[in-house]
Amino acid sequence: MASFDPDRISLPGGHYIHGRLVQETGTLPVSRPSDGKVYAMLPSADAGCVDAAVDSARRAFGGSDWARRPPRDRARAMRRWADLIEADIDYLAALESLGSTRPIDQARAWDVPYTAEGIRFFAEFADKCGGEVAATAHDHLGMQIAEPLGVVGAIAPWNFPLSMTCWKVAPALAAGNTVVLKPSEMTPFSAVRLATLAVEAGVPPGVFNVIQGSGPVAGEALCRHPGVAKVTFTGSTGTGRAVMRACAETGPKPVTLELGGKSPQLVFADVPDLDRTAQTLAAAITGNAGQVCVAGSRLLVERPLLEPLVERLQQCFATLEPGLTWHAGTRFSPLISDAQARRVETIVSRAREAGAELLTGGTRFDTESGGCFYRPTILQVGASDNPAVREEIFGPVLTIQAFDDEEEALGLAEHEIYGLAAGVHTADLGRALRAVRRLSAGTVWVNRYGRSRDYILPTGGYKRSGIGRDLGRAAYEANLHHKSVLVDLTP
C-alpha cells in the first residue's frame, strides 16, 4: 500500500484490558498532525480504570503461566507476535502514520519492521539470562536466581509510538513480567493494535494491557499504583522528574527514564567527504522534523568548514517539502501539535533576542493543510548560554558554533544539563577515540549519526538525560531482580 485515505482507517479505540477492548465515551480530542483535524475522542483512564488494568496484569502475573512457562515457549509466543505484526503492516503502518508525525513510507520501512524485530531480539533473552552461580566456599552452593519483577508500568511518548512501545514492553514481557502501558494521549492507537496482536499470538490476556489518558491523571495514577513494581518512561526531563517523585512517594520503586537531549555533532576539517557529512548532519536534525530524543541539534564545526558546510546544509534543507503523513513520498514531517510549533517558535525568537543569527528557516511553512510544518532552521550562535543551545527544542532547529581546535570543540560539546548522544566526524581515528572518551553522552556515533538496527547497543542518558538504559542486555536485566540462595552442602 502506498498513500491511504485517513478517513477510512478504523480505530481500535479505548483501553485494552485483560484481552478485551474497553470502549468508553471519550473526552480527550486527538488530532492528526498533518492537517490538525480532530479524528477521535479518547477516553481517559480514571483511578478505577487504572486499578482494573493493574489488577488484570497482577492476575496474569500470578494466575497465567506467563512468568512460569518454559522460557523458550514464552519466546516462541513473542516471535509469533512479531510475525503477526509484520503480516499486519498495511493496517499498523497506516494507524501509526495517520495520527503521528511518521510518514507512511517510513512507518512501513522502519517503524513496523523495527518493532517486530525488536520483539524478536528481546524474546531471545528469555532462556539466556537466568542468573548465576556464585563463587562460595566448597561446602556451600551459592546462586543468584533471576526473577521477573511483577507488573511493569510503561509510559511512552508520541514521537515514535510503535518503537517506543517495543522498547518498553518487549524486554519486560520477555523477562516474564506483565505490563500496563499508557501511550501518549496524542498517539494512542497503534499500541492497542500491538496488544491485540499479542493476544492473538498466544500471549495470555492480561499480560499486556493498555490504558489511555492524560499524563497527569492516568500516567500519574499508574506510577503511584501500589501494584506496580517498576516504571519505565520516555519523555521530557521535567515529566521524568514527576514520574520519579511519584515512584519515590509510593514505593520507592525502580524507574528507567529516557529523557531529553541536546546532542552535539563535532565536525573536524579533515572529514574526507563534506557532501556526505552534510547529508548525515541534515538528516540528524530533520528526521521526524527534529522530534527525536537523540536529534543532532548542536553542530560544532572547525572554523574553515563553517561556510562550505552551511551552504551544503542549506542545499539539503531546500529539498525538503512538507507533506501529509498519509501520502507516499512524504519525507518531511509535521510537528506533533500547534503547541509544539509555538514552543519551537518561542525558543527561536528568544535565541535571536539573545544574539543568535538566523542563517536559514525560522518560520513555519505556509501550507494549506492545517498542519504545523516548521522550516529546517540554522541559528549561528556565539555564546553557549543561548536558549537555543541550552534548551531541548524538539523541532528541526540546528545551532551552529565554530571552534578552532579539538580542546575547544570538546569544551563546547559539554552540556550543562543533557548527555544523551553525540556525533564525531573526522578522518583521524585517534582524535575520534579521544573524543569518545571525553564526551558525556550515553551514545557516541563516529562518522555516522542515528540509530541502526543494532538492538544490542543500549541507549540512555548521562546527566539529566536519564537513568538506566533501553535496548541491549541492560534493558532486559532491568526487568528482573535477583534472589540470592545459599545452600549448605555438608553431609
Ligand code: TXE
Ligand atoms: O512530553 P511528556 P510532552 C520532550 C520534548 C517535547 C517535550 C514535551 O522536548 O517538546 O518533551 O512533550 C506522559 N505522570 N520530549 O509534553 O510530558 C504523557 O502522557 C506520568 C522528549 O509530550 O514528557 C506521555 O505519555 N506520565 C521525548 C509521556 O508522559 C506523564 C519524547 C511523555 O510526555 C505525566 C517526547 C505525569 N505527571 C517529548 N505527564 C524523548 N525523550 O524522546 C505526562 N505524562
